[in-house]
Amino acid sequence: METVTVVGLGKIGLPLAAVIANSGYFNVIGADRNEKVVETANKGISHIQNEPGLEELLYNAWKTGTFRATTDTAKAVSQSDVVVVIVPVLVKEDGKINYEFIDAAVEDIGKGIRKGTLVIFETTLPAGDTRNRFGKRIEEISGLQLGTDFHLGYSPERVYSNRIIQDLSNYPKIVSGDNEKSLELVKSFYKRALNCDILPVSNLETAEFTKVAESVYRDVNIALANELAVFADSLGVNMKEVIHAANSQPFSHLHYPGVGVGGHCIPVYPYFFINKGLKKGLVHLSREVNDHMAKYAVDQVERILGSLQDQNILILGLSFRENVKETTKSSALLLADKLKQRGAIVYVDDPLYSSEEIAAFQVLPYSEAIREKIDAIILQAFHDQYKNFPFDHFPNCRMVLDGRNQLDKKKIEDLGMKYRGIGVQ
Template identity: 85%
Template sequence: MKTVTVVGLGKIGLPLAAVVANSGHFNVIGADKNEKVIETVNRGISHIQNEPGLDQLLYEAWKAGTFRATVDTTKAVKQSDVVIVIVPVLVNEQGTINYEFIDSAVEDIGKGIRKGTLVIFETTLPAGDTRNRFGKRIAELSGLTLGTDFHLGYSPERVYSNRIIQDLSNYPKVVSGDNEKSLELVISFYKKALNCDIMPVSNLETAEFTKVAESVYRDVNIALANELAVYADSLGVNIKEVIQAANSQPFSHLHFPGVGVGGHCIPVYPYFFINNGLSDGLVPLSREINDKMAKYAVDQVEEYFSTLENKNILILGLSFRENVKETTKSSTLLLANELKKRGSTVYVDDPLYTAEEIAAFQVKPFSIENREKIDSIILQAFHDQYRDFKFELFPNCQFVLDGRNALNQKKIESLGMKYRGIGVQ
């Protein structure tokens, strides 16, 4: 069997590696710089939580001997016929792109690549990076010629946390290559590795653009929903009713408003366009609108109390979204900063995190002993555990801001608390 190295064993890389290792066609080497990750993976144990099916797939591959892991990326690449890169590209607070981790991975690949190897990038990238930044660098380091001595492909990851393994088989795999031969190799690999529908596109840049466009589409449409929700508030109109009614028309697909947009994808990837020529128009405006929703939410709380000085505010959910343990670009961080600016004490509850993990974000971990202190509650991430949240245990809570329009308004109001949603009064 051919050998595949998956560089980056994070929340997407590890499930991908486990699926490929169970395909019956490949031996897989997982490469990662985190020694603790390597240690657990080499015992058949996943460090990624809440990913259905992953524990079993990883254990089966480990037991069958088709999956092992190493911190030595260069050595792994030397033994491989296919290399898949799923190392993150980050965006700094100023919106600039940080290539630190993926550049380091490419250096290791370039030092180890052998003639005939296929390298596929799955990391979301600005259009042109696969060919001009990474393919070129691998060629420089290895002395091999791109397109003849080694082959280059791009196939964006298109999965969603908590259902990654399911998505790998259900979503069409967009694939591309630096030339026709490379594309043939990429198609052949994914047909065997994932057994999913394949969607070839004409070149690397089209595939890169496609993934960013998917995230931009969602960001822009969420921004529209947020803008409409704020306007609905000013008119006393319930945006939930508006969306339900409007979307009964088959050409209307209004998204849902909320207290903000978080995660690795939607608030990050638009900057791949913004910083590469698309600095005006809907894309940057949408980023601005969505990032301002946390301030808008805090404004609603402050309007009710007149002042937030010395108020104790509880935020439900540290995670950026429901049922996922991930804080990247979480709206809770924006909410907490706004509340602190106005003199509030911020408590945060999240069943997925320990008190120590929550305290690391310079907020107070909530415990039930503090319940009588709480003046207001803000829902940010609607975890399953909050579906039956006991608001009645908070005798001094006066105001509930439902940042996801997900709570039972009648129940909250029956307790004598004021309820506000985003575009819902």
């Protein structure tokens, strides 16, 4: 069987490696610089939680010998026919792109690559980076010629946490190559590895642009929903009812508003266009609108409570969204910052995190011992555990801000608390 190295065993890389290793066509080497991740993977144990099917797939691949892990990326690459790169590209506070981790991975690939290897990038990238930044760098380090001695492809990941394995088979795989030969190799690889529909595009840059465009579409449409929700609040109109009614028309696809947008994708990838020269317009404005929602939410709390100085506010959900243990760009952090600026005492509850993990974000971990002190509650991430949250345990709570418009307004108000949603009063 051919050997595949998956570089990066994070929340997408490890499930991808496990699926490929169970395909029946490939032996897989998972490469990661995190020694703990490699150690657990080499026992058939996943370090990623809440990903249905992953534990079974990884254990089976480990048991049958089609998967192993290593911290030595260059050596793994030297033993491989195909290399798949799924290492994160981050955005700094100023919106500039941080290539630190993927640049380091490419250095290792360049040191280990052999003739005939196919290298595929799955990391979301600005258009042009696969060819001009990474392909050229591999050439420089290895001395091999792109398109002749080794082949280059790009196929963006298009999956959603908590259903990655399902999405890998259900979504068409967008594929591209630096030339026709590379494209054929990429198509053949994914057809065997994932047994999914294949959607080829004309070049690497088109595939890169497509993935960023998907995220920008969502950011822009969420911003529209948030802007309309704020306006609906000013008129006393229920935005949830508006959306339900408007979307009964087949050309209307209004998204749902919320307290903000977080994660590795939607609030990050618009900067891949902005930093490539996209001038002021909807993409820029959408980032401003969505990041402003935390301030708007705090304004709503302040209207009910008055001054927030020394008020005890509980945020439900440190994660950026429901049922995922991930804090990247989480609106909880924006909310906590805005609340502290106004003198509030901020507590955070999240069933996916320990008290120590929560405290690392300079907020106070919530415990039952202080429930009578809480003046207001903000729902930020609607984890399954919050579906039956005991709001009746907070006798002095005066309001609940439903940042995801998921709670039962009547139940909240029957407890004598004020209820506010986003576009819902």
